[in-house]
Amino acid sequence: MTRPLSAFCRADYRALLEDLANRGYRCVDLEGLASGGRVVFCRHDVDLSLNHAAEMAELEHAMGVQATYYVLLSTDMYNLAQVENRNALRRMASLGHTVALHFDATKYAEDRGSLEQAAADECALLETISGSPVTSLSFHRPAAALLGLVGSFAGRAHTYEPRFFSRVAYVSDSNGGWHHGHPLDHVAVRAGEPIQLLTHPIWWMQDEATSAIAAIERFRHNRGEALQRDLARTVKQYGEWLSQIGVD
Numbered sequence: 001m002t003r004p005l006s007a008f009c010r011a012d013y014r015a016l017l018e019d020l021a022n023r024g025y026r027c028v029d030l031e032g033l034a035s036g037g038r039v040v041f042c043r044h045d046v047d048l049s050l051n052h053a054a055e056m057a058e059l060e061h062a063m064g065v066q067a068t069y070y071v072l073l074s075t076d077m078y079n080l081a082q083v084e085n086r087n088a089l090r091r092m093a094s095l096g097h098t099v100a101l102h103f104d105a106t107k108y109a110e111d112r113g114s115l116e117q118a119a120a121d122e123c124a125l126l127e128t129i130s131g132s133p134v135t136s137l138s139f140h141r142p143a144a145a146l147l148g149l150v151g152s153f154a155g156r157a158h159t160y161e162p163r164f165f166s167r168v169a170y171v172s173d174s175n176g177g178w179h180h181g182h183p184l185d186h187v188a189v190r191a192g193e194p195i196q197l198l199t200h201p202i203w204w205m206q207d208e209a210t211s212a213i214a215a216i217e218r219f220r221h222n223r224g225e226a227l228q229r230d231l232a233r234t235v236k237q238y239g240e241w242l243s244q245i246g247v248d
């Protein structure tokens, strides 16, 4: 039996940021993690929903927090070339956040040269879409060989380099829970040392804490409705048929 998935809510995320600030933590970018002291690198891997990421970016901005959003290009979950999403990325950058690449290496051939070329190509595409330089990347569900990889990748820093990962505290909400303890209980936070804090927007941007399953089901339902609206706009007869059977 796998562990039940939990999720959080907006108020939980605000409280977490406030608690870190109250302990003297300030936000830095990825390179800033290596500077030592009470610094937090707020990293978000956008695996499922760009809308949730865009909302989180606004919440953070209102609290004076700067984060880095790692977005996927090779996904069916969202399309960054879509005008609304392109505008959302640019808005996030204009709020002071960093937009960077979440790279799914499993989509490409395994040899290092091909992988780095694919990552460089995706970075170039993302730079065109976001209108800002892409200076770092994070791996999506990384294979063991990519975890702790020393040095840059595709000419960029990456979040699993030992200087950002194994040599500093790393806390993640993967699968909707703090499976390695709450960040504020972490020995590094108690000692006022740097922390890389990875959170996934979809687990947090909800009114009330619920299960992660419920968050995913809501996302799937909304995606289904959006697809139906798109289909009705694209194929007139389908829209008419929906009206006939009483679907708005």
Ligand SMILES: [Zn+2]
Residues within 6 Å of the ligand: 045, 046, 047, 102, 139, 140, 141
């Ligand atoms: Zn991921």
